[in-house]
Amino acid sequence: MSFFISSAHANEAASGAANAAAANAYGDYGTIIIMVAFGLIFYFMIIRPQQKRAKAHRELMNSISKGNEVLTNGGLVGRVTKVSDSGYITIALNETNEVVIKRDFIAAVLPKGTIKELE
Numbered sequence: 001m002s003f004f005i006s007s008a009h010a011n012e013a014a015s016g017a018a019n020a021a022a023a024n025a026y027g028d029y030g031t032i033i034i035m036v037a038f039g040l041i042f043y044f045m046i047i048r049p050q051q052k053r054a055k056a057h058r059e060l061m062n063s064i065s066k067g068n069e070v071l072t073n074g075g076l077v078g079r080v081t082k083v084s085d086s087g088y089i090t091i092a093l094n095e096t097n098e099v100v101i102k103r104d105f106i107a108a109v110l111p112k113g114t115i116k117e118l119e
Contacts (some may be wrong), residue, residue, distance in 0.1 A: 007097060062103050064089065069110040077115060 053056065064070065068080045070091065080093035087103050 061106065061108060064103065064106060064109065069107050069112060069114050071108045071110055073105045073107050076119060077110065079115060 064080060064083060066080055066083055069077070070080055071077050072091070076091065076093060078093045078099065080089055081092045081098060081105075083088035084090075088100055089103050089106075091099050091101060093099060
């Protein structure tokens with residue numbers, strides 16, 4: 001059993017020297033360069049696309065006007081009948097039903113005539 005212990009100590013000493021050599025392989029600026037590279041990857045893969053989607057959604061919200069046919073996040077399709085400054089819009093689902101929702105819950109503005117195609 002004692003021969004296992006001695007070989008473990010020998011491997012530990014050898015791996016400690018190898019780790020010390022590997023740590024100095026990048027030099028003083030290597031770690032900083034790697035961190036900057038990961039930061040750039042994180043920015044271009046996650047943050048920038050999210051900002052572009054948020055900007056497109058803001059532009060969509062500002063472009064909504066009376067008469068547009070819209071699709072809500074809940075799946076309702078209707079025609080905008082009233083747009084208020086407080087952030088709410090009224091959507092006519094058919095001739096008799098109207099729904100008031102917050103402007104942020106519009107998923108898409110549909111092309112004209114979409115409601116007639118669905119009927």
